[in-house]
Amino acid sequence: MNTSVGGIRRLGMRALLVDDEIAQETATGRAVRTLSAELAQRDIDVLTATSADDAIMLIRSDPSIQCVLLDWDLGVDGHGPSEAVVDAIRHRNGNVPIFLLADRSVASTVPSAVMGQVDDFVWLLEDTADFIGGRIHAAIERYRATVLPPMFGALAKFSRVYEYSWHTPGHTGGTGFLKSPVGRAFFEYFGEALFRSDLSISVGELGSLLDHSGPIGESERYAARVFGAHRTYHVTNGSSTSNRIILMASVSRDQIALCDRNCHKSAEHAMTMSGAIPTYLVPTRNRYGIIGPIASERLTQAAVREAIASNPLTAGLADRQPKHAIVTNSTYDGLCYNVARVEELLGASVDRLHFDEAWYGYARFNPIYRDRHAMHGDPRDHRADRPTVFATQSTHKLLTALSQASYIHVRDGRNPIPHGQFNETFMMHASTSPNYAIIASNDVAAAMMDGPGGAALTHESIEEAVAFRQMIARMNAEFGAKGDWFFECWQPDTVLETRTGRTLPFHDAPPELLASDPSCWVLRPGAQWHGFGNIEDGYCMLDPIKVSIVTPGVAPAGGLMPVGIPASAVTAYLDARGIVVEKTTDFTILFLFSIGITKGKWGSLVSALCDFKRDYDANLPLDMAIPSLVKEHGSRYAGMGLKDLADTMFAAMEQLGTTRLMSEAFSILPKPEMSPVRAYEHLVQGRVEQVTLEELAGRTVATGVVPYPPGIPLLMPGENAGPAGGPVLGYLKALEAYDRRFPGFAHDTHGVEVEDGTYRVYCLTA
Structure with a gap:
C-alpha cells in the first residue's frame, strides 16, 4: 500500500480493525462498518480481523499497520483474546496507537496493565463516525511523525521540497x-x-557528516543510545574503513598493537597505514578448520608480555607497552566471546580494546547475547578506570542498511581519544560528498532495533535457526538409525533442560529453551562437538543464527574418514539450484539466518540438501546435477556422476593433505622480517617481484596472503614464507595442485595471482 506524491512513493495510512461483529446485523456491527467506511473516505486502508488469532497473524506479518482498533469484548472467553492482541502488538511495537472499542460502562473495569498499553477509547455507539475517524486520522499522523529516525526523517522531508539547485x-x-x-x-x-x-554537503538542512551537525549528528546520538555507546559515528564506506579509522586514531608508527590473527584484512591495512608494530594473538582451531577464540590463557598479562618479547619486530623498541588491541567478535563461524572476561584479561595490558563486530551488529538486542558484545550492559556503568572500548559493525551485513553502511561505537574509559582528536582521523577517511542514502539506511537500521522491535526481530531469526538446526539434527538421527548418512549441524549434541535437570538430544530439546537460554550454546571444557579442548567454561558461545552444515569426511577425533563428501561439491550443487551460501570450507558450509530469513526460504534449503543426498547416492550424471560445471569444463568432468566427483575430490584432498596442512600452517606464526609498513614501502618503490611457490622459500612477502576460507592471514606483509618443506608453503602448494585438478573449484587466495594454474606472490627483491 503506497501512495504517490510528486512521483515519489510514500507509505499510505493503514489501520487494523479487530471486531468479531463486523459482519453481523447488530448495532455494534453496523457501527463498525460505518467507521470502516469513514476511514476509507479519509484514505485510510482498513484491514479487518474477526478473531485474536487472525489479528495476531496480521500484526506479525504487516509492519505497515499504523493504528489498531480493537474490540474489548472480542470472542466469548472474557477479555483474554483482546489482551493477547494488545500483548502481541506491544511485543513488536511500543508506539503504534491502539484504540479500544468499548462501552463507557466497562471502561473502568479495564485492567491497569492494559490501560498502560493502549492509547485511547472509542465509544462506537455514542460518538459519530466522523468524530472517531478524525481522532484516528490524527493519531496515525502523530505516529507517522515519530516513526522516522532523525536523519532519514529530515532527508525524506527535504526530498519533498521542490527547489532549483x-x-x-x-x-x-x-x-x-x-x-x-x-x-x-x-x-x-x-x-x-x-x-x-x-x-550535496551544501544542503545545510541535513547537517554534515564531517562535523556531525544537524540531523546527521542527531542521528549519531540516536544510534549511540540504541546501541549503548557513549558516542557513535556513521561510516559510509564499510567496516574496513571503520577499522582503519580507529587504529589510525589510536596507534602511530613503531607503537605496539595486539592483533587477533583471525583479523579482517582491513586490520592489516590499518597496521600498514599507521605504521604500528603488530603482535599477534593466535586463535584456536578445530578438526574441521573452524577458527575458535583466542584461548583465555593467551590474553593474560604474562602471556601478552611473552608474546611481545618473542616478536622480533619489538627488539630495540624503547616503549614495549601495547597501545591498542583488536579482537574479532564474533568469529566468521559464530563464536562469541564473553566480552566482560576479555576486558578483564586484556584490560590488564592495554587501555584501548577494539572489537571487530562486523557480523554481529544485532547482539545488543537479544538477551541470549548478554555480556558477549562490545557495548554490553549500561553505558553509564562504564567507569573511567575501565578500558576505552571501540566496536565496528557492518550494519549492511546482518541488519538492514545498504551496502557499505557501518557504525563505529565508542565507550570512553582509560586513555580515551577525545572526539575532536578522533574526528581528525575520521575526516581523513570520509568523503565530502557522502551518499546520503547510506547514512539514512544506517539510521533506519538503528530505528528497527530500537525498543521491542529489535528483540522481536532477533528472536524470530533465532527461532528460525533453531527450527532448521533441529530438523537437520532429527534427520541425521533418523538416517543414522538406519545406518545411512546425512548432513549434520555443528552444534552441541545434547542440551541440559534446566527445569527438569534432564539431558536431551539437541533435536528433542524444547525450541523455546534453545531460542532463549544461552547456556545451551556455551562451549563447555572438553566437549567433543566443538573440538577446542579444555576451553574456559563460559568463555565462548556459539551464535545460534550462524549455522554450519557439516558434510561427512572428518572423524570425531580428527583426520579423514575412509569416505567423505567435500563441501564444495555440495555448494556447487546448491548453487545450480539458486541457493548461494555464505562460506564453504573443506567439510563445512555456513548459512546466516538474518532477519530476512523465512520458513519457506530454509524449507527450500532442507529440500535441496535432501535432493543432494538422493542424487549423490544415485550418482546422478553431472550434466544433470551441476550442468554449468560440465558446460564450462566438459573435458574434465564429462561422463562423471555426482558421487564420482565427490569421491575424486575427497581422494585428492587426502592425497594432497589439504585439511592437515591447513591446520599445521595456521598453527604457527611465520617469522616477521619487517613491519607491514616497511614491506608496503618496498611495494610502492617497486623493490618487489612476483615469484612462483617453487621460488618462494625463504623469501619475505610484500603483501598479505589470505586464503578464503578461512579468511585468516597465512602470511602478513613483511613475513618470511619459511622453508620449501614447511607448513606454509606446503599448504599453498597443496591448494595450487588441487586447483589445477579441479577447474571450477579453485580457491580464492588474496595476495596470490594465478597465471595458467601457477600461483605467484609478490616478494621483496632486497
Whole structure:
C-alpha cells in the first residue's frame, strides 16, 4: 500500500480493525462498518480481523499497520483474546496507537496493565463516525511523525521540497539523466526518490557528516543510545574503513598493537597505514578448520608480555607497552566471546580494546547475547578506570542498511581519544560528498532495533535457526538409525533442560529453551562437538543464527574418514539450484539466518540438501546435477556422476593433505622480517617481484596472503614464507595442485595471482 506524491512513493495510512461483529446485523456491527467506511473516505486502508488469532497473524506479518482498533469484548472467553492482541502488538511495537472499542460502562473495569498499553477509547455507539475517524486520522499522523529516525526523517522531508539547485550533484535530482536514453533507463530503474535524496554537503538542512551537525549528528546520538555507546559515528564506506579509522586514531608508527590473527584484512591495512608494530594473538582451531577464540590463557598479562618479547619486530623498541588491541567478535563461524572476561584479561595490558563486530551488529538486542558484545550492559556503568572500548559493525551485513553502511561505537574509559582528536582521523577517511542514502539506511537500521522491535526481530531469526538446526539434527538421527548418512549441524549434541535437570538430544530439546537460554550454546571444557579442548567454561558461545552444515569426511577425533563428501561439491550443487551460501570450507558450509530469513526460504534449503543426498547416492550424471560445471569444463568432468566427483575430490584432498596442512600452517606464526609498513614501502618503490611457490622459500612477502576460507592471514606483509618443506608453503602448494585438478573449484587466495594454474606472490627483491 503506497501512495504517490510528486512521483515519489510514500507509505499510505493503514489501520487494523479487530471486531468479531463486523459482519453481523447488530448495532455494534453496523457501527463498525460505518467507521470502516469513514476511514476509507479519509484514505485510510482498513484491514479487518474477526478473531485474536487472525489479528495476531496480521500484526506479525504487516509492519505497515499504523493504528489498531480493537474490540474489548472480542470472542466469548472474557477479555483474554483482546489482551493477547494488545500483548502481541506491544511485543513488536511500543508506539503504534491502539484504540479500544468499548462501552463507557466497562471502561473502568479495564485492567491497569492494559490501560498502560493502549492509547485511547472509542465509544462506537455514542460518538459519530466522523468524530472517531478524525481522532484516528490524527493519531496515525502523530505516529507517522515519530516513526522516522532523525536523519532519514529530515532527508525524506527535504526530498519533498521542490527547489532549483545550483550545487552538486550534477544530475540535479535526477533530471540530468532524462536527457539521454541510457540516462532515462537508469532513472527509471532506480526511481526518482533515490535521485532526489542524492544531495550535496551544501544542503545545510541535513547537517554534515564531517562535523556531525544537524540531523546527521542527531542521528549519531540516536544510534549511540540504541546501541549503548557513549558516542557513535556513521561510516559510509564499510567496516574496513571503520577499522582503519580507529587504529589510525589510536596507534602511530613503531607503537605496539595486539592483533587477533583471525583479523579482517582491513586490520592489516590499518597496521600498514599507521605504521604500528603488530603482535599477534593466535586463535584456536578445530578438526574441521573452524577458527575458535583466542584461548583465555593467551590474553593474560604474562602471556601478552611473552608474546611481545618473542616478536622480533619489538627488539630495540624503547616503549614495549601495547597501545591498542583488536579482537574479532564474533568469529566468521559464530563464536562469541564473553566480552566482560576479555576486558578483564586484556584490560590488564592495554587501555584501548577494539572489537571487530562486523557480523554481529544485532547482539545488543537479544538477551541470549548478554555480556558477549562490545557495548554490553549500561553505558553509564562504564567507569573511567575501565578500558576505552571501540566496536565496528557492518550494519549492511546482518541488519538492514545498504551496502557499505557501518557504525563505529565508542565507550570512553582509560586513555580515551577525545572526539575532536578522533574526528581528525575520521575526516581523513570520509568523503565530502557522502551518499546520503547510506547514512539514512544506517539510521533506519538503528530505528528497527530500537525498543521491542529489535528483540522481536532477533528472536524470530533465532527461532528460525533453531527450527532448521533441529530438523537437520532429527534427520541425521533418523538416517543414522538406519545406518545411512546425512548432513549434520555443528552444534552441541545434547542440551541440559534446566527445569527438569534432564539431558536431551539437541533435536528433542524444547525450541523455546534453545531460542532463549544461552547456556545451551556455551562451549563447555572438553566437549567433543566443538573440538577446542579444555576451553574456559563460559568463555565462548556459539551464535545460534550462524549455522554450519557439516558434510561427512572428518572423524570425531580428527583426520579423514575412509569416505567423505567435500563441501564444495555440495555448494556447487546448491548453487545450480539458486541457493548461494555464505562460506564453504573443506567439510563445512555456513548459512546466516538474518532477519530476512523465512520458513519457506530454509524449507527450500532442507529440500535441496535432501535432493543432494538422493542424487549423490544415485550418482546422478553431472550434466544433470551441476550442468554449468560440465558446460564450462566438459573435458574434465564429462561422463562423471555426482558421487564420482565427490569421491575424486575427497581422494585428492587426502592425497594432497589439504585439511592437515591447513591446520599445521595456521598453527604457527611465520617469522616477521619487517613491519607491514616497511614491506608496503618496498611495494610502492617497486623493490618487489612476483615469484612462483617453487621460488618462494625463504623469501619475505610484500603483501598479505589470505586464503578464503578461512579468511585468516597465512602470511602478513613483511613475513618470511619459511622453508620449501614447511607448513606454509606446503599448504599453498597443496591448494595450487588441487586447483589445477579441479577447474571450477579453485580457491580464492588474496595476495596470490594465478597465471595458467601457477600461483605467484609478490616478494621483496632486497
